[in-house]
Amino acid sequence: MSERSEANAPHPRKEPRLPGPLSLARLEEVFSDCVDFSKREVYLHGDRQRKAVVCYIDGQARSERLNDYVLRPLAQNPMLASAPEGELFSLLERGALYAQSAKRETELDPVAFALIDGSCALFLEGRDDCLVFPVATEEKRSVGEPENEPALKGARDSFVESLRTNTSLVRRRMRAPELKIREHVVGRQSLTPVDVLWIDGIADQNTVELLEQRLESIDIDGVEAAGNLEEYLVDAAKSPFPLMPYTQRPDRFCQGLLEGRVGLFADGIPLGWLLPGTIDQFFKTGQDRAYHWLVASALSLIRWLCALITLLVPGLYIALVTFHPEAIPPKLALSIVAAKQEVPFSTIFEVLIMLLAFEVIQEAGLRLPGPIGATVSILGGLVVGNAAVEAHIVSPAVLIAVAIAGVAGYTMPSQDFGNALRLWRFLLAVLASVGGLFGLAMGCAGLIYHLAGLESFGVPYLAPFTTGTKVPRGHPSLLRLPLPAMKWRDGPVKTRNRRNQR
Amino acid sequence: MKKWLVPLLPALWLLMSGCTGLPAAREMGDMALLRTMGVDVSPAGVAITGSTGPRAKGIQGEGQGALILEADRESLSVACLAIQGQSDSYVFFGYVEQLLVGQGLAERGVRPVLDYFARDAQLGLGAQMWLVRADTARQALAAGGDQGVESRLETIRNDSKMGIAQFTRTAGEVYTDLLELGCGYIPALAPDGEGGAVLAERGYAILRGESLAGYLDGEAAKGLEMLAGGAQTDILQAEVAGNKVSVKMTMAHTRSHLEFQGGRPSSLKLACKVEGRLAEYERRLSDPERQELKEMLERQEQARLEEAMKWLQAWGTDCAGLGAKAAAGRPIQWQRIRESWPEWFSQVPVEIRVEVNI
Numbered sequence: 001m002s003e004r005s006e007a008n009a010p011h012p013r014k015e016p017r018l019p020g021p022l023s024l025a026r027l028e029e030v031f032s033d034c035v036d037f038s039k040r041e042v043y044l045h046g047d048r049q050r051k052a053v054v055c056y057i058d059g060q061a062r063s064e065r066l067n068d069y070v071l072r073p074l075a076q077n078p079m080l081a082s083a084p085e086g087e088l089f090s091l092l093e094r095g096a097l098y099a100q101s102a103k104r105e106t107e108l109d110p111v112a113f114a115l116i117d118g119s120c121a122l123f124l125e126g127r128d129d130c131l132v133f134p135v136a137t138e139e140k141r142s143v144g145e146p147e148n149e150p151a152l153k154g155a156r157d158s159f160v161e162s163l164r165t166n167t168s169l170v171r172r173r174m175r176a177p178e179l180k181i182r183e184h185v186v187g188r189q190s191l192t193p194v195d196v197l198w199i200d201g202i203a204d205q206n207t208v209e210l211l212e213q214r215l216e217s218i219d220i221d222g223v224e225a226a227g228n229l230e231e232y233l234v235d236a237a238k239s240p241f242p243l244m245p246y247t248q249r250p251d252r253f254c255q256g257l258l259e260g261r262v263g264l265f266a267d268g269i270p271l272g273w274l275l276p277g278t279i280d281q282f283f284k285t286g287q288d289r290a291y292h293w294l295v296a297s298a299l300s301l302i303r304w305l306c307a308l309i310t311l312l313v314p315g316l317y318i319a320l321v322t323f324h325p326e327a328i329p330p331k332l333a334l335s336i337v338a339a340k341q342e343v344p345f346s347t348i349f350e351v352l353i354m355l356l357a358f359e360v361i362q363e364a365g366l367r368l369p370g371p372i373g374a375t376v377s378i379l380g381g382l383v384v385g386n387a388a389v390e391a392h393i394v395s396p397a398v399l400i401a402v403a404i405a406g407v408a409g410y411t412m413p414s415q416d417f418g419n420a421l422r423l424w425r426f427l428l429a430v431l432a433s434v435g436g437l438f439g440l441a442m443g444c445a446g447l448i449y450h451l452a453g454l455e456s457f458g459v460p461y462l463a464p465f466t467t468g469t470k471v472p473r474g475h476p477s478l479l480r481l482p483l484p485a486m487k488w489r490d491g492p493v494k495t496r497n498r499r500n501q502r
Numbered sequence: 503m504k505k506w507l508v509p510l511l512p513a514l515w516l517l518m519s520g521c522t523g524l525p526a527a528r529e530m531g532d533m534a535l536l537r538t539m540g541v542d543v544s545p546a547g548v549a550i551t552g553s554t555g556p557r558a559k560g561i562q563g564e565g566q567g568a569l570i571l572e573a574d575r576e577s578l579s580v581a582c583l584a585i586q587g588q589s590d591s592y593v594f595f596g597y598v599e600q601l602l603v604g605q606g607l608a609e610r611g612v613r614p615v616l617d618y619f620a621r622d623a624q625l626g627l628g629a630q631m632w633l634v635r636a637d638t639a640r641q642a643l644a645a646g647g648d649q650g651v652e653s654r655l656e657t658i659r660n661d662s663k664m665g666i667a668q669f670t671r672t673a674g675e676v677y678t679d680l681l682e683l684g685c686g687y688i689p690a691l692a693p694d695g696e697g698g699a700v701l702a703e704r705g706y707a708i709l710r711g712e713s714l715a716g717y718l719d720g721e722a723a724k725g726l727e728m729l730a731g732g733a734q735t736d737i738l739q740a741e742v743a744g745n746k747v748s749v750k751m752t753m754a755h756t757r758s759h760l761e762f763q764g765g766r767p768s769s770l771k772l773a774c775k776v777e778g779r780l781a782e783y784e785r786r787l788s789d790p791e792r793q794e795l796k797e798m799l800e801r802q803e804q805a806r807l808e809e810a811m812k813w814l815q816a817w818g819t820d821c822a823g824l825g826a827k828a829a830a831g832r833p834i835q836w837q838r839i840r841e842s843w844p845e846w847f848s849q850v851p852v853e854i855r856v857e858v859n860i
Contacts, residue, residue: 321529321530322527322528322529322530323525323526323527323528324525325528325530325533325535325594325596325597326594326596326597326624330535330537330597330599333530333535333597334535334557336530337530337531337533337535337557338557340529340530340531341531341532342531343531346527346529347529347530348527395531433527434524435524435525436524436525436527438524438525439524449508
């Protein structure tokens with residue numbers, strides 16, 4: 001094999017990563033060129049004959065804990081100077097230091113990773129094994145309000161980047177010991193802890209196993225973005241539609257667990273996924289169960305309607321105005337004709353350009369800091385739009401059609417789903433400009449075919465509208481029935497406990 | 503489903519739909535939308551007049567007058583094509599909502615026009631059909647001037663839906679009647695007002711076969727409306743014991759029954775139920791007075807029906823479909839006389855019974 005092809009071949013993953021026995025010298029060698037690796041030599045109660053070395057990573061270990069619970073007892077506890085040397089190690093392990101746990105390690109690999117996680121390692125002179133004490137820092141963002149899913153009537157906490165905080169937020173709401181949390185490590189270099197959560201007896205055990213298998217098979221460098229998990233766990237490459245719904249809200253996450261879904265957290269990503277994902281999950285909000293069922297149902301229907309509007313309106317406008325004008329009511333047709341008379345561009349070009357301009361303005365608004373972003377939106381949307389209409393560059397009807405489609409897209413609770421609709425909106429507009437209503441109908445048929453072909457962890461994406469799971473669904477997904485009538489969990493494919501109330 | 507089936511299915515669908523290609527795109531900005539079409543006879547064959555009605559121009563919508571296009575050619579299709587060449591815009595026939603037929607053409611036959619409307623890709627049988635009485639459709643359209651006649655015809659149609667104008671009929675309804683009953687009726691209009699600038703309702707034109715048989719006016723027209731199942735704009739005046747009373751008729755429903763003797767129709771019985779309400783009176787009516795009013799109204803309504811039936815029988819045109827309605831109870835006998843029903847309709851004695859409820 002040539003040198004180049006060797007470099008391109010995947011490197012085999014080493015387990016353990018740092019093989020071999022532990023020694024202070026080997027540990028120092030591992031962390032050579034690491035400026036944050038620190039080593040402190042301490043005389044036990046001032047006895048120069050008894051020396052201990054404490055190793056830790058600066059910034060990962062909390063200095064107050066290190067000082068108060070490890071270094072202070074080592075320096076001040078007279079028992080450490082008087083105890084027989086043979087018992088010293090066992091004395092430290094069993095309570096001479098004030099740490100919640102102390103673990104004796106003899107291998108290099110676990111000690112190195114414990115230091116990275118914020119523990120300190122205590123070596124005694126003349127011994128190669130060590131004691132590991134957890135003194136990790138807890139510096140992290142405090143639990144705040146969910147910015148993407150604001151709550152008007154409900155809990156205001158949201159997930160943060162710290163995995164353990166997130167699991168504690170869930171555990172506080174779901175006190176049942178049946179809530180299981182299992183941890184996996186993903187990423188060769190990032191070694192990101194990823195937790196799988198489910199309620200034993202409610203969730204589908206096959207889904208849990210499948211998820212864990214897929215997590216184990218992920219062999220990537222690091223989990224720095226949500227896509228690092230999503231695109232490896234589901235076959236996302238063939239579809240722009242999201243297959244893993246996520247939430248920032250612990251209450252909504254817990255509701256998903258109660259429906260029998262399997263939860264997933266990754267350290268450093270302030271959101272939780274719920275699996276399997278079906279299309280209706282992307283239309284639900286955290287507020288659905290807080291509002292009156294009639295209001296929630298009406299809002300749900302509006303969101304579905306808005307999805308159709310954002311998807312179809314540009315294509316429908318092109319098809320009707322360019323190919324099937326007879327389908328437009330006469331008075332509206334007269335207005336369109338009047339507005340279109342002095343516009344030099346074709347309707348197809350106008351709509352596609354306006355759709356593109358809409359995306360550009362939106363992207364510019366997102367990339368700029370808040371106040372400037374708002375200014376760009378106003379400048380782009382109002383001033384340029386109005387000027388373009390007055391200069392007869394675009395017709396007002398096109399501007400209205402594109403704006404309605406754009407605004408309707410913002411009603412999608414899931415940004416990912418909204419983005420997929422935006423892509424398909426372009427495709428349908430192009431098809432409509434080629435074949436009119438026929439092209440649009442073909443595009444819609446293609447979209448339905450595409451959606452029908454998707455599945456998430458064995459559950460068809462369109463499961464709310466099909467019987468693909470062979471499981472009767474208890475309530476229509478378009479509506480939010482009164483809660484006493486919603487007796488069935490529709491998350492799991494198989495469960496021993498499908499009924500959620502008496 | 504197999505992957506290779508995916509492109510195959512739409513292709514199959516396309517072939518089965520009879521499509522030979524994708525539809526042609528046409529920008530609406532350079533279209534002249536015809537709203538009204540008039541058809542007359544002419545020395546060349548047929549005369550077509552199209553009107554766009556008042557048009558808006560530009561985004562401010564400053565008004566432009568109605569565009570009137572005319573062509574006299576040997577056939578409808580050639581005339582329509584000729585109209586295309588007269589405008590600087592593409593003339594689009596898909597918005598023709600009003601079809602005016604001149605009396606001359608109605609005398610010659612309206613079937614070719616209706617056939618053309620049924621077959622044409624842009625025109626449709628949903629257009630309202632009117633007959634211009636004692637004049638040509640071209641004159642009627644020209645009389646509208648810059649404002650066109652579209653809004654006037656639209657108003658009559660809306661009034662008709664509310665029961666305050668005479669019946670309106672679509673080209674499709676007339677076409678169906680001609681095909682099924684062999685006769686039909688069309689609301690008639692005539693230029694009125696100063697210089698004939700306004701089109702006014704003038705009863706109904708009765709078609710036999712496909713050509714004009716005559717007109718029903720006044721009481722006979724009201725009688726036809728009652729036979730056809732309505733009571734349009736009908737306020738009856740009466741004087742009961744010196745008390746002047748106005749009664750607004752709100753509903754009329756006629757049931758027909760055909761009697762047979764020896765397989766031949768022996769009588770056509772019409773039972774008409776009319777409902778009305780007192781609109782005006784000088785003093786409250788007593789029960790005997792109310793009964794007297796009821797009998798007077800019944801006599802008036804009966805006279806209307808008799809007048810209408812007299813003319814319809816004279817022309818042999820059962821355009822209210824009385825025979826077909828009556829046949830529901832006697833299907834076997836009806837099948838035997840169905841073909842010759844126009845002749846039987848002229849001969850069969852008619853018994854009319856009217857019941858008025860106030």
